[in-house]
Amino acid sequence: MAMAEPALPPRGERLYEGKAKVVFATPDPGLVRIYFKDDATAFDGRKRGTIGDKGRLNARISAHLLRVVEAAGVPTHLVAEAGERELLCRRVEIIPLEVVVRNVVAGSLARRLGLEPGRVLDEPVTELYYKRDDLGDPLINRDHVRLLGLATAEEVDRIEAMALTVNRVLRSYLLERDLVLVDFKLEFGRAWTPASPPAAAPAAVPAEGAGAVPPTEPGTGPSGPSTGPAPGQDGGGGSAPGTGSRGTPGPGSTLLLADEISPDTCRLWDRVTGEPLDKDRFRQDLGGVAGAYAEVWRRLEGQR
Known part of the structure; x- marks a missing residue:
């Protein structure tokens, strides 16, 4: 007789609600449940709407792709799927950085540098954005990260290395399914052991920002409980309340890929x-947004 799978911890209090997701506590202080909403925003919240079934599709796509990169050696916050549009995840202290990796010129990269949209880059371009809604998620460099105390130099090294690994793995994986990974945004967080909590507060709920930076792009997609618009996409960030000591990981922390990987952030x-x-269909009023997300999911499931 097959053994029954252990029950997942139930929802507790609502810890945080962002533009694209809601984070709930669970009886286990090290775990949260993340609910994906159908709400859609762009251009720093100036454009809003609802896309039917978006939350369910993003939850499924995110779980699938997080498992793909986890299998390639990139540790993530994903623990299990919890229903149609929820994920059970490790609770992390989100580092207020959005990491955008670009393979093809599009969105803000074309606008800022006067490059021809659609040009395939010889090497991936990596960018860092400061997750601050009130500042419009500005593009920053490593010196700014140090100045602001957002992360240590070692953490930034690891974050960039992990982001490039994710890019290498997903670019190949998606191309096999006739999908070109133009650019995407990632967020990372610190998971703390019970004996080594953050100096200033318990492990924080992942930050979320959704939408898009005015004329930005997929590095700026929605960033929910752990997701945030990718600066390449056009989304806003913002740190969740209660984040602990920024830039001071300590011996008990583990760096994890957090947030989501979905058509909202890629x-x-x-x-x-x-x-x-992807979400550009919503930003640019192209129509067929739900159908596009469903098509991505069909290809991932091998139902092309």
């Missing part, structure tokens, strides 16, 4: 037609 183009299958 630019995905059909390899043959070049059609966007």
